[in-house]
């Protein structure tokens with residue numbers, strides 16, 4: 001097993017480090033010139049034309065990738081997208097039919113809840129597309145089409161490289177659907193360029209922040225609760241950051257949409273409470289950025305220990321942050337793939353500091369093939 005880890009202390013550490021390759025391999029062969037063309041979807045344009053809604057269904061980490069996909073597909077393909085946990089979707093009477101595209105996301109392709117949701121959608125006449133990391137798995141076989149993520153085998157129970165590859169696949173899919181539906185704006189070419197620059201930028205986050213974040217986690221080994229705030233595509237990353245921490249370090253953690261702060265979560269803030277805040281770039285929306293910065297001020301004023309993830313050069317966060325973790329500049333839709341990396345490292349380092357086995361967390365299975 002030591003050899004399989006290739007010198008890394010755990011599969012999780014290895015898989016976190018493999019993310020530049022996971023993302024690059026998922027993009028490879030799917031860009032032609034300045035356009036996204038997914039060869040597996042050749043001849044399947046009718047999956048995307050004449051639909052009036054998209055439902056993305058998944059469980060766990062994959063459901064947070066799905067939430068990022070909602071923002072991207074709505075933006076680029078101009079079709080309403082809802083995200084449904086697979087086990088909630090199938091046990092009611094959802095309004096679906098032949099104009100619904102149901103996209104499932106699953107690393108293993110074997111999660112029973114997700115599989116049953118796909119079968120249910122198909123029986124109701126919906127079109128089905130699977131985003132999956134495992135060649136020939138059951139969910140892609142039960143779907144009309146499949147877009148594979150090429151993250152390589154993921155062994156650690158807590159998903160890392162499969163997650164960044166899933167987001168990548170959904171970004172590709174959003175740009176592909178937008179092209180097919182004729183809804184892309186003139187800036188799509190620069191989005192494609194941003195997508196292709198992602199692997200290098202993930203490598204940069206790993207190189208520049210790994211030690212800093214690990215040190216931070218070491219200092220926080222006694223922490224009993226950590227909160228995560230994000231807005232827009234930073235919101236799913238807040239949820240994922242909290243899930244990683246729960247899964248492998250057994251610490252109470254919650255992710256919130258930053259805009260919800262004043263509607264409840266701010267009551268949790270007491271002196272010393274650690275809060276991660278994922279700050280969106282001011283270059284994409286000065287307004288959204290300023291709202292998140294004022295959230296930071298609000299929690300800081302109540303004594304929170306604020307750890308900010310912000311793009312390089314964003315100085316507005318400096319006066320109110322106890323710690324600043326930097327990510328390189330990228331397009332608005334691409335920030336999640338960079339921002340999640342320090343949160344994965346944090347969870348891993350904190351679990352390690354507590355002496356826990358990060359690859360085999362208690363009570364969890366890599367793939368849940370029962371309901």
Ligand code: G6P
Pocket residue numbers: 059060061062105106107108109110111114157158159364365366367368
């Ligand atoms: C399990 C794993 C999670 C994973 C979820 C969905 O709960 O522990 O890490 O996110 O299943 O798995 P899938 O293979 O469908 O992506």
